[in-house]
Amino acid sequence: MTKEELIQTIELLERLRNLKHLWVEEPISDPLMVMSLFLMKRHLMGYLTTPTSLAQAAEVPYTTATRRVAQMRNQGLIDLRPRTKSGRSFSVHPSPKLIAKMTSLLMATQSAVAISGTAKVGSRRSRRPAGRDFIGAPPIASNSLGFGNGLEILVVEDPAYSFGKPLRRELNYLMGGQARFHEASIDSLRQKILDNSELPQSRYDVVAVDLPMIAEFAQRGVLAPLDDVAGDSQLNSSDFVSSAWRGTVFAGNQYGIPILINPQLLFYRKDLFADLNIPPPHTTAQLLEAARVLHRPSIGQYGVSWTAARGGPVGQAFIQFLADFGQPVFQLDRSVGGFQTSRLSNKALKPLINTDRGHLAARFMIDLLAVSAPDVLSMGWDGQVDLLREGKVAIAYEWASREAQLNGFAAARELDYLPHPRGAIEGDRQPRSSVAPIGGFAFGIPSNIAPNRLRTAWNAIEWISSPEVIKLLVQHGGHVTPRLSVGSDPDVQQLSPMITAVDQMARRGQIRLWPRPPVSSFSSVVSILGEEIHDMLSGKQSISTTLQRSQERADQLS
Structure with a gap:
């Protein structure tokens, strides 16, 4: 309820x-x-x-x-x-x-x-009896902030992760104090956390950290390890999406607790596919074939959209397409169904860009351009929402969290969701399943926090990451949850069919960390690719030149 x-x-x-x-x-x-x-x-x-x-x-x-x-x-x-x-x-x-x-x-x-059968309670008729899968309302925090005390929290400025006024008021009531939420854009969040780390004392008690940045911040001493302060915490790590939990561990230490996960999915218009009897795309070849049929610019309908703007959007797009062809952007050890990310340490890892699979990913991106929405090369993190709302695109590579912005739009009701299609490679000896690269944020504690604030910060993180509060966050628009129990909650599942789809992907092990691994040089490699790949897509340089230049620049980081 x-x-x-x-x-x-x-x-x-x-x-x-x-x-x-x-x-x-x-x-x-x-x-x-x-x-x-x-x-x-x-x-x-x-x-x-x-x-x-x-x-x-x-x-x-x-x-x-x-x-x-x-x-x-x-x-x-x-x-x-x-x-x-x-x-x-x-x-x-x-x-x-x-x-x-x-x-x-x-x-x-x-x-x-x-x-x-004689009345309704609330806006919907009850559909089911009480059950153990239901998560109740959040109780007050057992360790309240205390009278007159505040909590400074740095969060990402994103419609999907909006800590709006109604939610802030509710959280303050439950925490028993004044929590102040400071927002930073996705692109400025990393630098804001780094700048804060240079201060004699942190201005924030808790910071939201993009999962791939955990390693960099841990290695540079920006985040405090949580193992000691967590003590006898009752957090159940097995209730968290495994890839999200692993993403907060570096060199054997815990540096954050997942708060919101955000896998990148393939959104597709099931009605358009059904009308033309086109099967859902599970490989990149099937996707291109479907996009070519559905790409009809004369009537304002485009085959596919994706984030190809210069910088972070297109840099990360290449990394994720590279994963679709079965290769991480760093040299990781293989594991069952993918690559090992749980034993990463301070040792520098070799970037892998100028490879056979790198060429296939780059060629796929160029092929996508021919069936993409206009201005795709300036398409940033927020660019696709209007296209999806207006029903102008048949397929979109999009972050799951953006689905919450589509509520109430007719075209959005026709969407279905898949992990990324696999890049087909002849003679590939390693069987591969489709993956959804995980994104999202964890709450961590700056290492330069005032010592007398450390326990308060941890208590807040532990409480906010409880199933009851995570459910509250999801109901305020996140539509993605790091906790399996929340994904199974019937009230949460009713918010959107995407929630059930993501929950099923998580249980099948398709939401993976290795496409965006917690490696300290990840952000720098993204920046390099964001320049070189964009120049390639703009026709300024060839695939071979692009990958060679990217590889050489990335090699110089170590």
Whole structure:
């Protein structure tokens, strides 16, 4: 159930209770139920509740109500949080135990109403009974920020990862303090974190780190290792998408916790494919064939779009296409179904660009140009959303998170999702499955954080990465989750069919880290490719010259 459905079901129960005067002259009160409904509703709405206001809501004499409040506390149904530095004033919050009990009650109520067929609760008729896959509302942080304290968090400025005002307000209420979110664009985030590392003391308590940058920041001492501060943390690493979790480990140490993952997928218009009886593309050859048929510029329909703007977009595009042809951009050891990324260390790794597979990836990019949307060579991270919204493109290589920006558009309802098609190579001895290169962000702690802030920063990361809070983030527009349990939550799956598709890819092991490996020189190699590959696509130099120049420049980095 969504938060709105929970609130509306509470209001239904409150209305039913208010009808009691119609059948009994001296109504019998149930103060525990009344106070539980009152407290749960205010918690979901983000309103503070005091012991006095909770007692006043009980519909019994005040002294009786205060005894019931004490009873709720003794039963572990409520948590108290100090409201002042003196600690003499408290706010009251439902404990995880009460949240679980109330959620079960509200879901059972919604199911009963739906089964009766006489009414709806919330905006949708309930479709299912309560089950273990449902993740409830987030409880308050057990280690609150404390009265008058704040938390400085650097996040990426991206519509898919928007920490907007409603979400910030809710997070502040739950964390019991003032969290301030500072935004940086995708392209400026790395430099902002590096600049911050040069300060005597970090201006941020927590920073969002693009997964491939973990290695660079760990090697340069920009991030603090989390192993010691995490201590006896209850985080269940097996609940995280394995490639995302591995991406936060470098040289045997943990440097971050995945918060939002973002695999790059193939979006395709299943209706256009079906109309022409074209099968979904699972190889690059099939993709080019389909794109040529569906590329009809005369009616404003284009075969394919992808991010080929100069710099990071086209540099990363080459790296990901290279992976489609079965090769990472660095010399990694092979493993089952791919390449090893779990034992990377400070040792420099050789870039692999001017190779046979590099030539195949470059040729594929040139072939794509002939069936691509106009201005593809200036197509940045945000460029494809309008094309997809307007139904002007049949196929798009796009980050999964962007799907959340397509809600409500008719063309978006016809989209389906696949991992990247495989690059076919004659005589390839290694069987390969399609992969979806993983992107996304982890929360880490700057190494120059004030020592007295370290524990607070870790407590915040641990709480934000809980299933309940991750579900909250996804429901505010992320549409991608690093936790398998959240991907299985029926409420989350109803947000978009893409969520189920990504969840299935994760469970099949198709979301992989090795196409964008955590190697310290990754960002520098992307910058080189972003210049050289763009010059190639612009017709300024040949494939051979491009790959040779890229290889020579990348070799000089070590």
